[in-house]
Amino acid sequence: MNDILSTIDVIDPVPEQTDKAVAEVGSTVADRVFDQLRRAIVEGEIPAGSKLSEPVLAERFSVSRGPLREAMRRLESTNLLERRANVGARVVALSNETLLELYQVREALEGMAARLAAEQMSDEAIEDLKDLMDDHRRDVARDYWQTYFQQEGDPDFHYRIVIGSGNRRLIRILCDDLYHLARMYRCQFGMKSERARDALKEHALIVDAIAERDGELAELLMRRHVRASRRSVEQRLQTDRLTALAAAGGKPARSRPGPRIDADKPKR
């Protein structure tokens, strides 16, 4: 049945998957370039506010413009790109206003998620959440906090709770859209180091509330946590804005002349 030899001629073509994410089977080229492009935007490899040229991107990812356009459409629907007909697409600009708007929505939605999670999460899932907290505590003690809170760890915590809410629409809005944008802010503006420990404490309180099935308290704590998180990023954004303003004009060197993105100035 599951004879490996019968598929001997199709197991080879995969290795040129240069990126770490080895795109599970059944996924299409458009999905792959979607993931790659999103990562590039979120991590700042493609600067915010820059214009995206379809031909150069297509050549960079070694695909035709068809799948690329599909990927860009999906990026647009997640609000990471803004597109105007017959003009082109730009990466969203990271401003104070959009940050405020994003975190306002997150506060309402994640508060609700925490309440629902406290009511509906399974006991095993709560135990897993506690284990995750222990891991985070260990990592913070080892000063690995940067990798976790700036990249994947913190989202992991929020992911668990949102998924624990059981509301698939809520899950989709937060995990597929808002979290990537929030991560984009954190990747590009960083986070104050003392914030990591505070955030960890807040996480612990939320987990406790959920473990005690106290939905009301969980919502309150989560809303407060999101507010604090916003304030941290906002503060960092403002200082960076000022320093950038002071050193205006000097672009910090176009990295390499090879496969790079058509990134003209944000134009305003």
Next chain:
Amino acid sequence: MNDILSTIDVIDPVPEQTDKAVAEVGSTVADRVFDQLRRAIVEGEIPAGSKLSEPVLAERFSVSRGPLREAMRRLESTNLLERRANVGARVVALSNETLLELYQVREALEGMAARLAAEQMSDEAIEDLKDLMDDHRRDVARDYWQTYFQQEGDPDFHYRIVIGSGNRRLIRILCDDLYHLARMYRCQFGMKSERARDALKEHALIVDAIAERDGELAELLMRRHVRASRRSVEQRLQTDRLTALAAAGGKPARSRPGPRIDADKPKR
């Protein structure tokens, strides 16, 4: 420049623009088919749960598969379509669970919108909102309530408030995504007639709270209003489910054999 004669050979295919919205300039073909397809799905012209065939849809809208696929991607991002790679796209199934999930999110988001609107809406916008309420009152008195509450009027009210919140991300989530799905439920399951008058009263109370800049009260009333609205649709959905179960097997007549959609049974 804008010589019409130069395009004399391509102005003919358009007249089957049977739809009212004549797509403003600067909009592309994909945008037009997106609007048309969304309307067809929301109003039930294409039944929920049915499979969408790209070739037949492309021929129906007289476009190539390229723009059609873009439109379908956008529909997928708004959660009106579900797509699996190499298999196809289906219209979402309208179930009790998705309804509950939708209205849970709406409750949190619209409550927040009402609070923000009470705080930030301009005085003129509030006056306009009052005028709209007067119009609605008149229409309900004339028994035109069905056209308003089942189609455009009720969304109009909610649109105003959400836009009044000033949060563009919130506006996008609600107006571009969730409202269309909510309208789909109302279009396909209707609404009990006495609900219209109750809804109108609730609207009036919300407007009053906003006019008095009482954000807290506005949020409370809006959340209650959304809950009541959900209950109404839920009730109607359940009765329809039962009657459909009673008359199982007899499909209510395939309308016309002309340009119709490949609609096989929901398959479960």
Next chain:
DNA sequence: TCAATGGTAATTGTCGACAATATAAAGCAT
């Protein structure tokens, strides 16, 4: 009679080329 396997047909995913539009530059008139 039912299950499994093979083949066939249809649908989806991808690609390259063409057409239409917007941006930019160049030329001309004032």
Next chain:
DNA sequence: ATGCTTTATATTGTCGACAATTACCATTGA
């Protein structure tokens, strides 16, 4: 010299065709 018109280029939008994968159906065997 400046402003407007016109031309030219480049980018986006659209189309048709090909390739790959999937689902369906028939045949064969137990």
